[in-house]
Amino acid sequence: MTTTTAPAPTEPRNDTPTVDSTRGTWRIVMAREVVVQALNKTFLVGLLVSVVIIAALAGFMAWQGNKTDSFTVAVPAGSPAATAAVETAAGIPEAQGGGAELTTLEVADDDAARAALTDGDADAWLHPAGDPADGWVLTGEADPDSTLTRLLTAGVADQTLTANAEAAGTTVAELTAGGGLTTDRLDGDAVDSQTLFFASFALALLFFIGVIGSGAMIAGSVVEEKQSRLVEIMATAVPLRQLLVGKILGSSVVAFAQNLVFAGVGLAALSFTPTASILPALSTSLVWFVLFFAVGFLGLAALYAVAGALASRAEDLQHTTTPMTMGVMGIYFLTFSASGTFETVLSYVPVANVVAMPVRVLSGDAAWWEPILSLLILAAFAAVAVLVSERAYRGALLQTGGRLSWKRALAVSS
Known part of the structure; x- marks a missing residue:
């Protein structure tokens, strides 16, 4: 007589990650994003070319300033x-x-x-x-x-x-006695208009290069993972919210570091030009610019991540990122050419204040509290942008079959 022993009951398997097991996974995503972007050949070549251009422009200015006709x-x-x-x-x-x-x-x-x-x-x-x-x-x-x-x-x-x-x-001294003219200004040691225009152009260009370059890398990374279906595997281990946070912070770190390099090279190069006397004022303005850029780019990075999630393939990116590109270009052209009341208004408008407020600091036109207030406004914008983008990102990332609209993505996530 054969006796059959029933197998012992097994515990039900649960592969769904718990909250505790996934808490902090955004750090892994962020580290991966930093490494991938920092080692990207296109990024490295662009960084090198930009540094060379900045140094060459400063060298040309130094040559012009020291040239003897x-x-x-x-x-x-x-x-x-x-x-x-x-x-x-x-x-x-x-x-x-x-x-x-x-x-x-x-x-x-x-x-x-x-x-x-x-x-x-x-x-x-x-x-x-x-x-x-x-x-x-x-x-x-x-x-x-x-x-x-x-x-x-x-x-x-x-x-x-x-x-x-x-x-x-008589003598020339007697004829011209009392005819000397000196100049003075109420705003003290403010920077002259020509140097101010050059500085505003440089800051606007730094903003444009930083946002367009890093933003395109974020969108490209998202759509690449979506098109290869890798994101579906990642979503089983990492909550989409933490995936988005990791991508935003990783890309922001790279963009922040890139602008620090540009600012450092620019300041070092300007020290050899006739404009070296304004370096203390320019350094203060650059510190504000870096702070504003770091805060503002958080919101812009989230929007670019959604632009990547709305696309189903790389060819769709041109369409989904066009509104962002046009907005950044508009800010670039407006900020370096703005002046007077218009510039004052722009210095409180997110994301234009990333450039406009540091320029006003450089010109001596802003009171001590204005950059702080403007930065708080920008931080509020970045927070709202991240919250709205997080909903759209969750709604669009796992959707395939064609381009999605913001409206559709927000509807799916709700």
Whole structure:
């Protein structure tokens, strides 16, 4: 007689991750996102190219600032007035901190002067006009250089004033006593408008490069995992909410580090240019920019992640990311060209305040509390963007079969 023993009952298997087992998995996702993006060849090449461009622009500015223009001016032989005018003009760049050198070439007559211009021995010819009342004439083979013209205009005026003062039995100092003019400004040591425009352009460009580059990588990563069905496997081990948080934070770390590199290279390069004197003010503005970018990019990264989730394949990304791209481009063009009241308004509008408020800090136009208030507004925007994006992300990520709309994605998740 055979006795059959019934198998012992087994515990029911449960592969569903518990809350405790998945808590903190966003850190793993974040670390993976940082490593993948940081080692991406496209990202590394783009980073290197951008650093080279920043350094090259700064090098060009340094070269322009230290460049010395040399001019040879033909003057009639035996004309001390012409020689004195050139010598006076030669001292103007040194007094103004510029770079220009003027030398004289004495010529015997008009034909010799024209030959010197034609042969390239002289850049211009300074000679008296036919009528003494008409003053002096500066002749060039073509139009005389504008810098040379400006310098010689001042030199001739100074020499003429000296000669007339001597003829009247007085001195230039007596004639011009009390006629000095100095400039002052109510806003203290604020940055001049040209430097301010350059700084606003640079910050807007940093914002544009950081958001477009890192945002595209987020969207591409999401749709790649979705198209390969890898996300369906990941979803069994990682809650979609934590998956999104990990992607946002990982991409934000990379974008933040990228902008720190750009800012550091830019500041180091500017230290060798004529604008080095504004580095303390510019450094403060850059600190605010980095803070604003770090907060604002959290919301933008969430929106880009949803753009990737709405697509079912890589070819759909151009359509789903277009609204984001257009918005970022609009902010880029508006912020570096804004001024006055419009700039003040933009400095409180998310995400335009990422650029507009640091520029106002640089210009000295913002009170101490304004950047703080603007940053709080941006943080509120980022929080709302992340919360709304989280719903749309959960609703769209596991949906296949074509592009989804935001409305559809939000409806599925509810």
